[in-house]
Amino acid sequence: MKDYTKHLASRVTSGGLSRREFMGRAMAAGMTLALADQLFTESAVAAEPKRGGHLKLGLEGGAATDSKDPAKFLSQFMFCVGRCWGDMLVESHPLTGAAVPALAESWEPSKDAVTWTFKIRKGVKFHNGKDLTIDDVVATLKRHTDSKSESGALGVMKSIKDIKADGDSLVLTLTEGNADMPLLLSDYHLVIQPNGGNDDPLASIGTGPYKLVSFEPGVRATFEKNKDDWRTDRGYVDTVEIIGMNDATARIAALSSGQVHYINRVDPKTVDLLKRAPNVEILSTAGRGHYVFIMHCTTAPFDNNDLRLALKYAMDRETMVKKILGGYGKVGNDFPINSTYALFPEGIEQRVYDPDKAAFHYKKSGHDGSVLLRTSEVAFPGAVDAAVLYQESCKKAGINIEVKREPGDGYWTNVWNVQPFSTSYWGGRPTQDQMYSTAYLSTADWNDTRFKRPDFDKLLLQARSELDEAKRKELYRAMAMMVRDEGGVILPMFNDFVNASTKQVKGYVHDIGNDMSNGYVATRVWLES
Amino acid sequence: MSNIQPSTVLPGLRFKQRFPLLSLIIERFLLSLVLLFAVSVLIFGGLEALPGDFATTYLGQSATPQAVANIRTELGLNRPVTTRYFEWLGNAVRGDFGTSWASKNSVSEQIGKRLGNSLFLAACAAVISVPLAVGLGMLAVHFRNRLPDKIINVISLAAISLPEFFIGYLLILFFGVKFGIATFPATVYDGMDFIDRLKAIALPTATLVLVVLAHMMRMTRAAILSVMSSAYMETAELKGLSAFRAIVKHAAPNALAPIINVVALNLAYLIVGVVVVEVVFVYPGMGQYMVDAVTVRDMPVVQACGLIFAAVYILLNMVADILAIVANPRLRHPR
Numbered sequence: 074m075k076d077y078t079k080h081l082a083s084r085v086t087s088g089g090l091s092r093r094e095f096m097g098r099a100m101a102a103g104m105t106l107a108l109a110d111q112l113f114t115e116s117a118v119a120a121e122p123k124r125g126g127h128l129k130l131g132l133e134g135g136a137a138t139d140s141k142d143p144a145k146f147l148s149q150f151m152f153c154v155g156r157c158w159g160d161m162l163v164e165s166h167p168l169t170g171a172a173v174p175a176l177a178e179s180w181e182p183s184k185d186a187v188t189w190t191f192k193i194r195k196g197v198k199f200h201n202g203k204d205l206t207i208d209d210v211v212a213t214l215k216r217h218t219d220s221k222s223e224s225g226a227l228g229v230m231k232s233i234k235d236i237k238a239d240g241d242s243l244v245l246t247l248t249e250g251n252a253d254m255p256l257l258l259s260d261y262h263l264v265i266q267p268n269g270g271n272d273d274p275l276a277s278i279g280t281g282p283y284k285l286v287s288f289e290p291g292v293r294a295t296f297e298k299n300k301d302d303w304r305t306d307r308g309y310v311d312t313v314e315i316i317g318m319n320d321a322t323a324r325i326a327a328l329s330s331g332q333v334h335y336i337n338r339v340d341p342k343t344v345d346l347l348k349r350a351p352n353v354e355i356l357s358t359a360g361r362g363h364y365v366f367i368m369h370c371t372t373a374p375f376d377n378n379d380l381r382l383a384l385k386y387a388m389d390r391e392t393m394v395k396k397i398l399g400g401y402g403k404v405g406n407d408f409p410i411n412s413t414y415a416l417f418p419e420g421i422e423q424r425v426y427d428p429d430k431a432a433f434h435y436k437k438s439g440h441d442g443s444v445l446l447r448t449s450e451v452a453f454p455g456a457v458d459a460a461v462l463y464q465e466s467c468k469k470a471g472i473n474i475e476v477k478r479e480p481g482d483g484y485w486t487n488v489w490n491v492q493p494f495s496t497s498y499w500g501g502r503p504t505q506d507q508m509y510s511t512a513y514l515s516t517a518d519w520n521d522t523r524f525k526r527p528d529f530d531k532l533l534l535q536a537r538s539e540l541d542e543a544k545r546k547e548l549y550r551a552m553a554m555m556v557r558d559e560g561g562v563i564l565p566m567f568n569d570f571v572n573a574s575t576k577q578v579k580g581y582v583h584d585i586g587n588d589m590s591n592g593y594v595a596t597r598v599w600l601e602s
Numbered sequence: 603m604s605n606i607q608p609s610t611v612l613p614g615l616r617f618k619q620r621f622p623l624l625s626l627i628i629e630r631f632l633l634s635l636v637l638l639f640a641v642s643v644l645i646f647g648g649l650e651a652l653p654g655d656f657a658t659t660y661l662g663q664s665a666t667p668q669a670v671a672n673i674r675t676e677l678g679l680n681r682p683v684t685t686r687y688f689e690w691l692g693n694a695v696r697g698d699f700g701t702s703w704a705s706k707n708s709v710s711e712q713i714g715k716r717l718g719n720s721l722f723l724a725a726c727a728a729v730i731s732v733p734l735a736v737g738l739g740m741l742a743v744h745f746r747n748r749l750p751d752k753i754i755n756v757i758s759l760a761a762i763s764l765p766e767f768f769i770g771y772l773l774i775l776f777f778g779v780k781f782g783i784a785t786f787p788a789t790v791y792d793g794m795d796f797i798d799r800l801k802a803i804a805l806p807t808a809t810l811v812l813v814v815l816a817h818m819m820r821m822t823r824a825a826i827l828s829v830m831s832s833a834y835m836e837t838a839e840l841k842g843l844s845a846f847r848a849i850v851k852h853a854a855p856n857a858l859a860p861i862i863n864v865v866a867l868n869l870a871y872l873i874v875g876v877v878v879v880e881v882v883f884v885y886p887g888m889g890q891y892m893v894d895a896v897t898v899r900d901m902p903v904v905q906a907c908g909l910i911f912a913a914v915y916i917l918l919n920m921v922a923d924i925l926a927i928v929a930n931p932r933l934r935h936p937r
Contacts, residue, residue, distance in 0.1 A: 131787070131884075136704075136894035136897065137702075137716075137886075137894040137895060137903070138660075138703075138705050138894050138895055138900045138903070139704070139705055140704060140705045141705075142706075145704075147660070220668060222669070222672070223669050224669070225669075227669050231668075287791070287792070287793075289715075289791060289792070289886065290705050290707070290712075291886070291890070291891075291894055292789060292886040316787060316884065317884070318787060318884050319881060319884075320882050322771055322774075322882070323774070323787060323881070323882055323883070326774045326775070326778055326779055326786060327786060327787055327884075329779055330778050330779040330786060331782075332778075332785075332786055482652075482896075482897075483652070483659075485658070485659065486655075486659060
């Protein structure tokens with residue numbers, strides 16, 4: 074509650090909330106009218122967003138191979154670049170993760186959540202001066218759903234059967250009911266482009282707060298303010314410069330010498346050193362990304378649930394968070410959802426390190442001899458150290474883990490999703506449904522634990538089209554329990570997004586949606602002189 | 603050779619006799635071309651043998667089998683290797699390296715920019731390091747086993763012993779962060795004016811100079827010292843030449859061949875071996891370009907970079923060989 078009002082206040086500060094909206098929400102959260110009024114005035118005055126200035130970001134993840142086509146955005150660098158110049162139909166709420174309007178003003182599902190009608194905002198102009206029309210929206214979605222498309226959103230979009238315009242509204246017909254449809258449209262690939270980007274996918278013309286001025290893949294992108302932006306609560310700085318910096322030390326040096334205002338991917342190992350720099354602020358945001366140890370439920374010896382349980386109990390989660398994440402993270406509970414998701418199933422008992430239980434299940438499984446775990450530095454930062462730590466904690470339960478360090482090059486092709494026991498990571502997904510559909514549905518392309526359970530699939534499909542939130546929550550709880558107790562994933566931790574800025578940077582929004590304030594960092598902050 | 607009558611000599615041999623130097627150069631050049639061709643086969647074959655292909659690597663976790671299949675078909679990855687190799691070679695000979703699979707940009711155009719950046723950095727480093735290394739080398743010989751020689755030796759040994767990224771970090775720490783007198787990051791871009799560009803590359807240039815200096819300096823010193831022990835140097839000394847004059851006039855020219863060789867090797871390194879320095883200083887050169895491409899198996903780019911790197915190496919080695927021949931009269935007339 075306190076956090077919530079604080080967040081509301083910060084949104085007032087960043088100009089993201091009008092007085093009327095603020096009062097409504099603050100009072101709904103239990104505040105008195107007078108108090109809410111006072112808080113609004115205070116936060117509005119305390120840090121009125123300043124306009125102007127040149128914002129410089131130093132980001133990891135750019136490569137010479139980056140494409141300007143939103144369908145092919147992959148790297149962190151392009152994620153952030155795309156958020157500067159483009160808009161989606163829907164955005165996710167930075168604190169609750171719920172769908173909030175962007176280029177779509179409002180939406181309405183049919184009773185079975187199969188047909189969705191989105192009202193498209195009027196009076197929005199593209200950077201080239203052209204008005205946003207329903208045709209642009211339809212063309213964009215069609216381009217990303219085409220089965221010949223190379224779009225990164227293809228997996229998200231494949232449940233859409235039909236896209237058409239109805240007057241000024243967009244009508245989507247799905248193959249099956251999906252209560253999360255609006256959130257899926259917040260995918261960062263789905264930037265609305267003139268004529269869907271069919272004419273020139275690389276033109277980088279959108280409706281966002283900044284116009285792309287220059288771009289050199291993997292090196293640098295510069296932006297200037299879009300004077301005709303349809304929103305006033307963003308885009309505070311005049312110009313933005315994003316520099317690709319793949320070396321962690323280079324990023325830290327650039328930030329502490331004041332050459333850039335913001336960097337991403339601060340290594341947990343060095344974050345304490347960086348904290349000592351006088352002009353630096355560490356920005357750590359709870360996220361949905363998680364590090365995993367994956368066992369194939371269909372391959373011996375991991376096809377035995379007792380062995381899987383033994384390996385789960387032998388995981389010392391607290392130590393992992395402390396040692397591998399430097400404390401910048403939360404312990405996991407062996408299912409891929411945490412409290413940052415809407416409809417998170419609360420009250421599930423936290424699994425803790427228990428060598429005795431591990432030994433018990435290990436004996437019961439009948440397996441003896443060592444268990445081979447494959448890992449690599451690319452699986453997640455500190456993966457090799459994590460594997461060795463795990464080896465130690467298993468030893469106390471009498472389980473012998475053999476750690477094999479694989480080359481990083483080709484790890485995702487030859488080891489992950491191929492070998493029966495390996496380390497890996499998952500980025501967050503906007504919804505629980507999407508997370509489970511990507512990695513736990515029997516037919517999922519990336520079912521990397523080989524978790525194949527018809528009863529689980531049935532629950533997933535049931536929850537997907539359920540519009541009653543209480544019922545959905547129950548279904549998600551049952552699914553979480555199933556993955557936790559019988560699945561092939563050992564999930565020791567959710568990693569925070571650790572970024573850093575100079576103290577000049579104000580108005581940073583800790584968005585649970587994704588890293589770098591869900592990619593919106595450049596459009597949300599302002600510079601204090 | 604004079605025993606052979608000109609009339610009985612084959613035309614080719616006669617050419618060789620009349621223009622020994624020119625024919626040597628032509629021979630070296632042809633050999634280089636054969637070598638380059640062999641390298642192209644190696645590059646292509648090696649990349650084929652790499653684990654993982656572009657479609658899966660590029661899409662990573664967001665890949666669906668459908669998208670993977672689409673990419674493979676679009677790029678024609680299903681065709682036989684030999685067909686693709688000769689197609690690529692044919693285009694490469696004409697200077698067309700195709701388009702990047704990932705970014706869809708023209709590879710030749712991108713390389714034009716990147717190679718320009720790399721050459722600029724290398725040239726700046728070379729302009730400073732080569733005269734400095736040769737000069738210091740001569741100085742060290744002149745004062746051999748005395749204090750200046752020892753100082754030069756210790757400093758150069760220290761510089762060569764530190765990994766280049768560490769030298770880079772130290773320079774960044776002191777000149778970028780602590781004193782704030784140097785520009786960092788060293789990102790250069792289109793439309794940057796020349797003075798800014800020079801400022802931006804000050805730190806990476808300094809790093810490179812420190813890295814290659816010791817190697818060249820020590821080779822210069824060793825080569826001159828070995829000449830110094832020969833009889834004619836004794837003569838020079840006996841006829842009363844000053845020590846410095848003896849080094850410059852008599853010893854240095856005869857030590858040229860090994861010096862040229864080590865300089866060429868270091869120049870090649872400055873162009874093709876500086877990936878780490880580029881990464882540390884965020885400098886958009888060829889090395890960074892190639893590493894990015896290898897990561898996602900962007901074959902056209904990797905192949906083009908590989909071929910260009912090989913060409914630079916071969917070319918510089920060829921030039922070094924030819925210069926060494928020119929510098930040494932005995933090598934000009936092979937028996």
